[in-house]
Amino acid sequence: MLPCFVVLDLETTGGNAVQDRITEIAAVRIENGVEQARWSSLVNPHTGIPPFIQSLTGITDGMVQSAPDFSEVARRLLDLLDGAVLVAHNARFDHGFLLQAFARMDIALKVKTLCTVRLSRTLYPQHKGHGLDAILRRHGLHTQARHRAMGDVDVVLQWLDAARAELGADAVAQAAQSLLQGSASLPPLLETPLSDIPESPGVYLFFGEGPLPLYIGKSIKLRSRVMAHFQAASRVAREMRILTEIRRVEWRETAGELGALLLESRLVKELQPVYNRQLRRQSGLVAWQLADDPQARPLLRLVRLDDIANGMLSKLYGVYRSKRHAHDSLRSIAQVQGLCPQILGLESGKGPCFAHQIGQCKGVCAGRVAPALHAARLQMALAAQRMQAWPHGGRVGIREYHAASGRSEIHVFDQWCHLATVHNEAELHALASERHPIAFDLDTYRLLAKRLSAPLERNNAVFLIGDPHYVE
Known part of the structure; x- marks a missing residue:
């Protein structure tokens, strides 16, 4: 298939390459079609293995307790990978874990990768499933050690032999070389050709198997930004999660960055992608409205932004997600500026407030500070949070x-x-x-x-x- 490659598989404590750890490694090195080395080892993750993972792999906490640390097996692994292409089923997963493990040792792993999920999709486009279980069924292969590292390595090796027998060694080698040169860094299940995505401003949408997008983003160079997501997956846990689910990419071109920003904001609010944290629909936002009369009680009134009339923005201060956040923020300002919580509407009552009795209010409630001065001090304290009035006479x-x-x-x-x-x-x-x-x-x-x-x-x-x- 390739002059020199290592078929590798990892078992781990979970799917997050940043937080989870390796529990088992298996690798077989092939040179010019001949197996040259075969090695496997349990690895002590120094953290508990979740019960689900123990049930899936059969690797228990007790089995890895006396196993070597990754640092103790790292040299053996580097020797196996030296001058070889790393071949794995869903290579981005295994490669991402290795990058993180070596990075914790201050070693920058540099190795080319080939994903056999993508190779299976290229060689057998008529089939829908390309996971190891689907491949086992499709080709009538067998293993007694599914979900153990060496067992899964042997499945990949069996499948490569079956593919060469069915399609010819040249066809398999040509497909592997093409993937290695052009798309080894792409998500294994991606159906959208990267070359189809334009290098223009717009919005991109990542989809999994369902009809709703996983993530929506914008860029002035769509193809480059999408590719940056793929390249960051080995370093950023969220990117890794997205890319293990992604099946296709859609995009909508715009004439510039402003159009992309506006479209991104609207689509995120409408479609609510699971991995977008910013730009979600912000219902129930509130702000403080300052009274025109310094004698008004209370001086501030909490209003919903959904209810404000045109032209009222210049009388509003701050934007908060809840009443509690608004009250907490105003209470902090009152304490710093010596303002009266009663006059502001934070507390009920008449006469001197409790804050004045303990020296935190300068005394507008006790007649010691003019209301106009107190209102001016409040307005100055809120100035940085003031909403801007619409600066133009129309559209x-x-x-x-x-x-x-x-x-x-x-x-x-x-x-x-x-x-x-x-x-x-x-x-x-x-x-x-x-x-x-x-x-x-x-x-x-x-x-x-x-x-x-x-x-x-x-x-x-x-x-x-x-x-x-x-x-x-």
Whole structure:
């Protein structure tokens, strides 16, 4: 198949290459079609083996208690791998664990890998299953040691012999060389050709077996960003989990980075991918609304962002996921600034508050500080958290153009809300006659706050829709 390769298999305490540990290693070195070395060893993981894993592999805590550390077998493994290609079923899993194990010894493992899952998919595209159990059934192979390292190595070796017998040694060697040169770093079950993904701005979606995406991301260079996920899997536990599940990649091109950011935010909220932590739907967000009258009691009122009217943002301070977070934050500000929790609405009661009695409130509640001064101190303390008012007199459009693809888009906003993305002047004029509900979105607000606070600049393709002085 290859001039020199090592078929390897690991048993581990779990599927996380960063946190879990190796419990068994098996390797067989093949040179010019002849077996040159065969070696296996249990490894002490120095952590407990979960009951499920013990049941699956038959490797118990007692079996590895007196086994050597990985550091004690590392040299033997490096000698076996010297000058060889590492061949494994789902090579990214085994390779990732080895990278982490050697990294803990300050050794950078450098070895080419070939995944026999991908090789099976290439050689037998008519079949759906390419795991070891599927291969055993498909080719009538047998083993008495499934889920033990050397037992699984022998299954791979049997399958390689069967594939050469059925398809010819040249066909197997050619497929192996092609995978080794072009896609050895790709997830083993990936169906989407990487070459199909454009190197343009847009959003990419990772799918497993189900209809909903596992993860959604954006980039100004889609193919490079997708490939970066694959390359990071051996170092980042979350990437490893995603890539063991991924089956296909979909993408949606945009004219620029802003369009990609907006589309990513919308799709994450709509589809709720399991591995996205940011940009999830943020319902129930609240903020503090400051009263105009310094004599008002309370000075602050907690309001839901879903309920605010247009033009009210400039009277709001902070954005919080819950009432408790809002109250905790305001209480901390009150303590630092000597503000009255009663006047702020954090506590009920009349007369001097308890905070004043213990010296934490400067005494507006006891008549020792003017209400206007207290309100001014509060406003200054909250200034950094103040929401910005919509800085323009109407709808604003931001034009993006991608020279390589020729794609052009105009993103239309009003009151910090993304109303629509259109692709030409006709769609823009049609949009002007339509009424669109405006629903505040925190992610869009944060995205636009800096970009649209400056005066409108035609050189940056930002324009006020309906401006008679705007010229293409």
